[in-house]
Amino acid sequence: MNDDTLTMSICRDDILQLFNLEAKRIDSFEIRPTLFNELEIHVKLSRCYQTCPCCHNKTNTVKDYVPKKITHSLLHSKPTYIFYNARRYRCKICGKSFYEENPFTHEKARISALTVYNVIEEFKSPRATFSDVAARYHISTTSVINLFDQHVSVARKTLPRYLCLDENYAFKYDKSNYCFVLVDLLTKDVVDILPSRKKLDLLRYFEAIPLEEREGVELVVSDCWKTYRDVAKKMLPNSKFVVDKYHILADLTKRVDRIRIDVMNENYVKISAKELDALPPDKKAEIIQKKHTYYVLKKFNWLIHTNHKKKKKRENGKIIEYYALDPNNEKKYNYALSKFLNFYDLYDLVYHCDPRLTEAVELKESLVRFYKQSTYKNAKHNLDEVIKEFEESTLPDMRKYASTLKEWKKGIIHSFIPIDSPVPRTATNAIIENRNKLIKDIKRGGNGFRCWPRFRNRILFALNSESTMHLNPIKKEKQQDT
Ligand SMILES: [Zn+2]
Structure with missing residues (x-):
């Protein structure tokens, strides 16, 4: 349903409701579409007794009328304006003159209260931008920013447990x-x-x-x-x-990866096929071994960081669970290595290609196991064991990591405290x-x-x-x- 049929098909009382009006409060009400695809609502409120804001005397003496144009963005496809002659009353007792109460806006605002409410509600979405919202409600970006500043001031929340x-x-x-x-x-x-x-x-x-x-x-x-x-x-x-355990693990992952990159770069050789063929057989085998090491460390390094969890994939319309590192997975031919391999075999190649990397990956698995298997009760004991393993490492970077674990020991142990939550x-x-x-x-x-x-x-x-x-x-x- 577009906005036009919407406007036609609802009855007058419903329309009045959209403008926050009651039939008894208005003298006249008229909707006029303009040539510029805008909608003008002309409305006159009924004259009635009002309370003087100064002395609280009741008065219905009219002083004058002030024409007002209020943006009322009810329909996103059409700019809509309320035109209304705001009546000013005068108090006979104290002489104060004041505007009649109107259901559209706050005091002197030129944008209707409903529009303001809708505009502000848009910012419940993190993706809303001031300019998009301005375009949708047919008002300027500056107005939207001003409305936001005028109506939103959020106090901090109470500190949680x-x-x-x-x-x-x-x-x-x-x-x-x-x-x-x-x-x-x-x-x-x-x-x-x-x-x-x-x-x-x-x-x-x-x-x-x-x-x-x-x-x-x-x-x-x-x-x-x-x-x-x-x-x-x-x-x-x-x-x-x-x-946070993810920061502790991420820090170690970075260190392991630095070792992986060192080993990878040591195995980099630039040699043409012709030059390679010209080498004696033992030298040639050595170079090919280096090339393979470089290749697996570059292309399959993610295997040493995988979390060994079950993954899901779709096969023939069915979702099946599988382990990437299951040794029974199907082997596919790898042209660079001239062999049939699955991820388990590739993991094995990455893991064993250099003793430094083997040691670093073993230490990392040790910390992963610590997080998986410990409880608040035994975390201190288990962590001391892990720290000892790191301290005894032959790799300087892993020994340094032992100091990190020691420095944050209490915080790591506290991460096993069960929290009070439904799960x-x-x-x-x-x-x-x-x-x-x-x-x-x-x-x-x-x-x-x-x-x-x-x-x-x-x-x-x-x-x-x-x-x-x-x-x-x-x-x-x-x-x-x-
Ligand atoms: Zn008065």
């Missing part, structure tokens, strides 16, 4: 390159977002929150960033600090990754936010399930404190 901390590169403010994000682990709501992650700024921020509220935080989850640990220890006195689980920062992605979406849609309070409100409004708009415009001074 389980608090996730992270930084985000989305906004450059002052001298800080990162903003700091606080997320409720259970509800996924963004508790607050700050323009800096510097220690002094964070201490000052938490200091302003009543101690009683801060004492309610039980777990603080973050990556290996000392500032967060120090701030949590000082400002959230009852909290235990948890290091048994432990605390990780996995949800914050998703929040950060949405924050980047908002940043991208913002045409370069330069005003921090607006950026902050935009994020809290879109990412908090319970955030609401202010029905009446917020007074300027009030907005500046936030």
Whole structure:
């Protein structure tokens, strides 16, 4: 149904409702389509007794009329305007003159209350941009931004029991390159977002929150960033600090990969087929071996980082589960290696191509096993074993990693504390990754936010399930404190 048939087929009372009007309150009401594909609504409200805002005397003495044009974007395909002669009354007692109450707008606004509500609601979506919304509601981008500033000012949420901390590169403010994000682990709501992650700024921020509220935080989850640990220890006195397990594993994965790249580069040879053929057989075999090593490390390195989980694929219309590394999987001919192989065989080649890589991958598997098999009770004992393995490694980079594990030992052990949630689980920062992605979406849609309070409100409004708009415009001074 298009807008025209919609307009035709609903009866007058329904139309009045769309304009927030009751039949008894109006003298006349008329819809006029214009030549420019616009819709004009001409309306006159009934004259009635009004209460003087000064002395509360009742009066129906009319002073004059002021013509008003109000944008009322009811239909996305047509700009719609309400034309109405706003009546001004005069109080006979105190002499004050004032506008009649009208159902369309707040005081002097030129955009209807319903339009304002609809415009603001659009920003519940992280992907909405000021310019798209402006086009949809037939108002200027500047007006949309002003409406947003006037109606949205979201207070920070109460600190939750389980608090996730992270930084985000989305906004450059002052001298800080990162903003700091606080997320409720259970509800996924963004508790607050700050323009800096510097220690002094964070201490000052938490200091302003009543101690009683801060004492309610039980777990603080973050990556290996000392500032967060120090701030949590000082400002959230009852909290235990948890290091996110994915950051710990990702750090090790990076180190293993550096070893993989070193081995790969050592095996790089540039030689033509002709030159290769001219070599003596033992030298030739050696070069071919190097080429194969380089090839598998370049092309199949992902096999050493795979998580050994069952994967799903569709075959003949059926979804079947399989392990990528199942030795019984079908073998396919590989031209570079001149052999039939499956992923299990390729994994074996990657794993055994150099003793350094074998050792690094073994250590990594050891840490993965630690996370899979430990509980809060035995995590300390198991972690000590893992640290010993790393300390005894022949690889300097892996020995260095032992110090990382030692440095964050408490936080790693705390990551096994079971949290109070309907499904048994432990605390990780996995949800914050998703929040950060949405924050980047908002940043991208913002045409370069330069005003921090607006950026902050935009994020809290879109990412908090319970955030609401202010029905009446917020007074300027009030907005500046936030
Ligand atoms: Zn009066």
